[in-house]
Amino acid sequence: MKLHFSRDNAANDLIEVDINQLIIAGWTGRDREAIMHHISELEALGVHQPSAVPLFYRVATNQLSQQQQIEVVGGNTSGEAEPFVFTHQGELYVSLASDHTDRQLETHSVALSKQICVKPVAHQAWRMREVAAHWDQLILRAWIREQGEWVLYQEGTLCALRTPFDLLENYLAGQPLPENGLAMTCGTLAAIGGIRPATEFRMALVDEQRGCSITHHYRSVELPIIA
Incomplete structure (x- = not known):
């Protein structure tokens, strides 16, 4: 799956990335209490506890999209803002994605719910080496539109989540990091006010130290469920 990014917030520095392996990392919090809080959020929706954290x-790479409109089946889907890392020409990059998920299907199978929805991805990316030293200070935010107003839905620093280096090491289990084509979403923060559907989702990854951010906004169009 080919994605296109402006690199390091320079509009004229564009890269084309061919993703051939997509991993959704789940239950990635460093704080076990925070993990259990998110598990409780999902249990309230009927989702079983994970077997491990x-x-x-693994999700099909054709589920990645940089469009600002996606189509979903039914009205029980919602977004989750997550750091998105990928390899390109031997270098690790960071961007932003939404692990958009069908919450009703999630009560049957988390793996299937991950597969069924398109994963929106931002158009900007940073070299990991530019942010690795202050990774924990990066801020993740998301908003949903409710009753015509934007409402803060997620907010926190990345110190709440395992680092991409830790997650990649766990996933690769001793295998070398591919030079190209590997992408991973790195987990999310608890939803403010609880997980709930919304047709418009806005997200940002903010680097206050460098004075820049990665942003993306998308809307979902509901397709009818035909029995």
Whole structure:
């Protein structure tokens, strides 16, 4: 799956990335209490507890999209802002994605719910080497539109989540990091006010130290469920 990014917030520095392996990392919090809080959020929706933490779900790369509109089946889907890392020409990059998920299907199978929805991805990326030293200070935010107003839905620093280096090491289990084509979403933060559907989702990854951010906004169009 080919994605295109402006690199390091320079509009004229564009890269084309061919993703051939996509992993959704789940249950990635460093704080076990925070992990259990997120598990409780999902249990309230009927989702069973995970067998281990973290877990790594393989998802088809054709589910990645940089469009600002996606199509979903039914009205029980919602987004989750997550750091998105990928390899390109021997270098690790960071961007931003939404692990958009069908919450009703999630009560039957988390793996299938991850597969069924398109994963929106931002158009900007940073070299990991530019942010690795202050990774924990990066801020992740998301908003949903409710009753015509933007409402803060997620907010926190990445110190709440395992680092991409830790997650990649766990996933690769001693295998070398591919020079190209590997992409991973790195987990999410608890939803403010609980997980709930919304047709418009806005997200940002903010680097206050360098004074820049990665942003993306998308809307979902509901397709009818035909029995």
